[in-house]
Amino acid sequence: MDKQRRQEILGRGGLSREWPAEPMLGGWYTEAETEAMNKAVRESLDPAVGFGFFCEEIVEFEQAFADYIGTQYALSCTSAGTGLDIACLALDLGPEDEVIVPALNFRGAPYAVLGTDAKLVLCDCDETLNADPADVEAKMTPHTRALLFTHMNGLSGYLDDYLEIAERHPHPQYGPPKVIGDAARALGGKYKGRKIGTGAWMTIFSLHTMKMMTTLGEGGMITTDDPDLMLRLRALRQWGIAESEDLEIARGKKGTGDAGWGSNYKLTKVQAAVGLVQLRRLDEMIAPRVALARRRTELLSAVPGLTLPVDNAEFEPVYYLYNILVAPEWAGEKRDLLMAILKQDYGVDTVVANPPVYQTDSFLRRHTEGQACPQAEEIGARLLNPPTHPLMSAEDNEYLCAAIEEAVGRVGK
Numbered sequence: 216m217d218k219q220r221r222q223e224i225l226g227r228g229g230l231s232r233e234w235p236a237e238p239m240l241g242g243w244y245t246e247a248e249t250e251a252m253n254k255a256v257r258e259s260l261d262p263a264v265g266f267g268f269f270c271e272e273i274v275e276f277e278q279a280f281a282d283y284i285g286t287q288y289a290l291s292c293t294s295a296g297t298g299l300d301i302a303c304l305a306l307d308l309g310p311e312d313e314v315i316v317p318a319l320n321f322r323g324a325p326y327a328v329l330g331t332d333a334k335l336v337l338c339d340c341d342e343t344l345n346a347d348p349a350d351v352e353a354k355m356t357p358h359t360r361a362l363l364f365t366h367m368n369g370l371s372g373y374l375d376d377y378l379e380i381a382e383r384h385p386h387p388q389y390g391p392p393k394v395i396g397d398a399a400r401a402l403g404g405k406y407k408g409r410k411i412g413t414g415a416w417m418t419i420f421s422l423h424t425m426k427m428m429t430t431l432g433e434g435g436m437i438t439t440d441d442p443d444l445m446l447r448l449r450a451l452r453q454w455g456i457a458e459s460e461d462l463e464i465a466r467g468k469k470g471t472g473d474a475g476w477g478s479n480y481k482l483t484k485v486q487a488a489v490g491l492v493q494l495r496r497l498d499e500m501i502a503p504r505v506a507l508a509r510r511r512t513e514l515l516s517a518v519p520g521l522t523l524p525v526d527n528a529e530f531e532p533v534y535y536l537y538n539i540l541v542a543p544e545w546a547g548e549k550r551d552l553l554m555a556i557l558k559q560d561y562g563v564d565t566v567v568a569n570p571p572v573y574q575t576d577s578f579l580r581r582h583t584e585g586q587a588c589p590q591a592e593e594i595g596a597r598l599l600n601p602p603t604h605p606l607m608s609a610e611d612n613e614y615l616c617a618a619i620e621e622a623v624g625r626v627g628k
């Protein structure tokens with residue numbers, strides 16, 4: 216933007232309210248959620264009814280979620296963390312097995328692998344923050360059982376490339392490694408015109424408070440088109456019970472009566488009732504987020520040295536976070552200085568989401584000793600994420616962009 220306009224905007228003196236870089240509530244609630252919650256509570260008070268343990272609300276929520284994504288099935292669970300654990304359990308991993316996970320990540324996907332006997336193999340990422348197909352291919356071995364990739368910050372990973380790579384590297388016993396998506400941050404995003412959550416063996420979503428929608432703070436969902444996998448997931452989610460009424464909805468197929476180990480990872484009735492309302496409102500919550508991000512890209516496009524998010528017909532992100540990369544020569548120190556200036560002088564909070572997992576988590580480092588992902592390290596040192604929220608006003612968005620532009624100019628002097 217031109218200098219005069221920038222001065223005018225900065226002359227407003229600050230943001231209209233405090234915006235944490237990663238807001239604690241990713242969407243917003245209306246009276247409809249409260250009504251749904253109260254209704255579910257009231258209807259549960261009869262001793263003959265109670266809250267569960269499997270109920271219409273959960274069945275309906277799962278069906279609505281599957282319809283929204285465009286998959287045959289959706290299975291709710293307590294969080295994306297437990298969803299990722301269930302996904303890894305469904306792989307039946309042993310000590311000889313390897314699972315590839317991208318280095319720029321939240322700890323959820325790598326931790327899920329570390330919860331098994333398998334080896335965690337980290338792969339490098341490109342400037343989209345997503346797993347770099349070339350490095351995914353380089354990390355494939357005859358021991359690779361799965362690629363558990365993350366759709367970082369609301370942008371799809373390169374699903375078709377990963378699927379092709381998996382086909383080229385079949386495991387001698389199990390065939391092509393399974394391709395599993397962690398879409399905790401990417402609910403509603405699209406890849407090649409289809410919703411994230413389709414195409415992979417399974418995809419895991421988070422309904423945590425910070426995410427695109429939330430079931431009262433915690434929650435998760437897994438989508439798949441594989442009926443056999445769905446049976447296994449159901450068993451894992453609820454005490455090995457694959458032969459239950461809800462199963463009929465999955466497929467009409469009867470379980471064998473020996474569906475293996477399971478525990479209890481179920482969502483509650485009240486959460487599902489609220490989830491149905493949030494899901495109906497999901498697109499309404501995503502649209503302003505996307506509009507704000509696109510406007511931000513327009514406003515920042517002329518700022519020298521910045522790499523801004525990918526957004527085109529092939530990749531339609533939902534902007535859980537808005538990724539900005541500073542120029543490579545600013546990696547580290549100057550990026551840190553830019554973040555400090557933004558905070559101190561403009562009241563603009565930023566976060567780095569996320570650096571390579573092994574740089575911030577010593578448990579993970581111990582289990583991946585000797586593994587390095589140089590591109591991810593460089594990108595992690597160039598990355599910053601300013602606040603993004605669907606309720607942010609156009610004025611606050613402009614202010615934030617003006618602040619970034621001016622602060623970049625100051626760091627560059």
Ligand SMILES: Cc1ncc(COP(=O)(O)O)c(C=O)c1O
Nearest residue numbers: 294295296321323399421422423
């Ligand atoms: C990429 C990613 N995966 C997994 C998770 C775990 O989600 P949950 O909080 O629902 O367990 C998160 C949560 O922040 C995440 O960002």
